[in-house]
Amino acid sequence: MTLETGMQELLMEFLKTLPINIIIIILSAALGLLFAVLLTFVRLKRIPVISQLADLYVSFARSVPGLILLFIAYFGIPKVLPLIGLGTYDISPMHAAIISMGFYHSGYISEVFRPAYLAVEKSQHEAADSLGYTPMQKFFRIILPQMVPVALPGYGNALVYLIHDTSLIFAIGIVDIMGTAELSIARSYGTNQILIYFIIALMFSAMCFTTDGLVRKLEKRVAIR
Amino acid sequence: MKKKSILVAASVLGLSLLTACNSTDNKSQAESTGDSGVRTIKVATGHTSKPLSWVDENDEVTGYEPELIKELDKVLEDYEFELFGVEDSAGETGVATGKYDMLAGGLGFTEERAEQYIIPSESSGRALIKIYVAEDSGIEGIQDLVGKKISPLSPAGATYKTVKDWEEENPEFKLEYDLADVGIPIADRLKEVATGKYDALFYPSSYGQIEIIEDQKLPVVGLDPVKIIPTFFMIHKSEENEELKQAIDEGLKELAEAGVLSELSTEFYAEDVFQYD
Structure with a gap:
């Protein structure tokens, strides 16, 4: 096999497994976003005990390395579920990856949303209240439009970290682009290591670049004029 | 218009989540409901340790240890073996927690491992x-x-x-x-x-x-x-796995006597690792 055909085959294999990374990124980003909104709400409401628990959760999710979270989800969930009476369920690697990445991401972006909410001046709340807005109207019409421009840059960063963290999922046997790279290196006894890591670096850059572009576009659209 | 696109995006997301769940659920269901009397053993093995164990171009787990497991599958009628290619650390954690029943990683005997796992008496390689x-x-x-x-x-x-x-x-x-x-x-x-x-x-x-x-x-x-250094499979510590250990011992003995271990060694390591015994 010549180097060129070898490279072509390798690239095809990378492209074949790329959707796995994309699915995990999209689903864990969605799960993370949903959970982060809930977390931020609970934390801002300052409900006794629950808010503190939410603070603890955010701190834990942000401080534990991604690989450990992945192992906790994959090996820990099947152990914990029977203990809390939810029966036995053997979690698949894909689910473990989405849950652990979503968990990690939610902690991170909750810490982006909270300051963004607090950045909206108090007078804005008061003005909305004095005009007779309901809490829902106030949030969606006055507060959220001012929150989003503040939160977006931080949110974009968090997405980039999330993309980086998907490079860990091969550890539990999901063959994504990083997995394809590692397998290919192993099959050739490490002789093509540098080249393959270089290709992987380019692919991750492309994913981050695209995400960054999308977030920037959104930033421009919602910029406070 | 905006609402519509959000709706479409949400349903696509929901659907993909559902399909992701479905495809894996089917698999786990098939795993748990084995034929009566035949126990399915989940075996973790390395995925990038060629030629000990690795995942080949056809996504098949192969290598000295996986092929040995496949041979055991043939001689042990009461057991069926399913191979999972994972990182070494994930394999060891998984066997300790019971996610996998057995680890085929070319590991030697140590006191610490003997405390954590059931180690067969027969070794699987060198x-x-x-x-x-x-x-x-x-x-x-x-x-x-x-x-x-x-x-x-x-x-x-x-x-x-x-x-x-x-x-x-x-x-x-x-x-x-x-x-x-x-x-x-x-x-x-x-x-x-x-x-x-x-x-x-x-x-x-x-x-x-x-x-x-x-x-x-x-x-x-x-x-x-x-x-x-003789190497061993590591088995998750549990009562029902004592029986598995017996079966593995018998199977390995049979395969060693038939020369299968030496054949596999020559196939994957290009020499018979047992010749130095």
Whole structure:
């Protein structure tokens, strides 16, 4: 096999497994976003005990390395579920990856949303209240439009970290682009290591670049004029 | 218009989540409901440790250990084996927690492992610690390495321990080497010996050295092993697995007597690792 055909085959294999990374990124980003909104709400409401628990959760999710979270989800969930009476369920690697990445991401972006909410001046709340807005109207019409421009840059960063963290999922046997790279290196006894890591670096850059572009576009659209 | 696109996006997301769930659910269902009397054993093994165990181009787990498991599957009628290629650390964690029933990772016996896992009495293979030297170096054994440049040893693992034990037994010989966890592929480390950067390299022989030396036409040879370490499957500690251990012992004995272990060794390591016993 010549180097060129070898490279072509390798690239095809990378492209074949790329959707796995994309699915995990999209689903864990969605799960993370949903959970982060809930977390931020609970934390801002300052409900006794629950808010503190939410603070603890955010701190834990942000401080534990991604690989450990992945192992906790994959090996820990099947152990914990029977203990809390939810029966036995053997979690698949894909689910473990989405849950652990979503968990990690939610902690991170909750810490982006909270300051963004607090950045909206108090007078804005008061003005909305004095005009007779309901809490829902106030949030969606006055507060959220001012929150989003503040939160977006931080949110974009968090997405980039999330993309980086998907490079860990091969550890539990999901063959994504990083997995394809590692397998290919192993099959050739490490002789093509540098080249393959270089290709992987380019692919991750492309994913981050695209995400960054999308977030920037959104930033421009919602910029406070 | 905006609302519509949000709705579409949400339903696509929901659907993909559902399909993701479905595809895996089917699998786990099939795993748990085996035919009556036949127990399915989940075996974790390395996915990038060619030729010990790796995932090939057809996404098939193969290598010395996986093929041995497939042979066991044939001789043990009450058991069916399912292989999972994962990282070494994930394999060990998974067998400790019971996610997998067994680990086929070419691991040697240690007291710590005996406490954590059930270890069969029959070994599954041999880990050979060998010295790799240049063909014309004149080095014939470990005692010839005094004053030679030795490639750095990884502080973790059996290789360093082997060298240290030998030094303790033979205090008249003083070897010089650095400790470093070198992430350099074995092919490059053999090249360092070929080019004379180092005079000798201590390494377990199960990393495809013979094939690499042949493929890359390196003027390097592996000397007879300094140490022969029997390797074992590690079984998750539980009552029902005591029976599994018995079965594995019987199966391994049968396969060893029939010469299957030696055949597999020659196929994957290009030599019979049992010849040095």
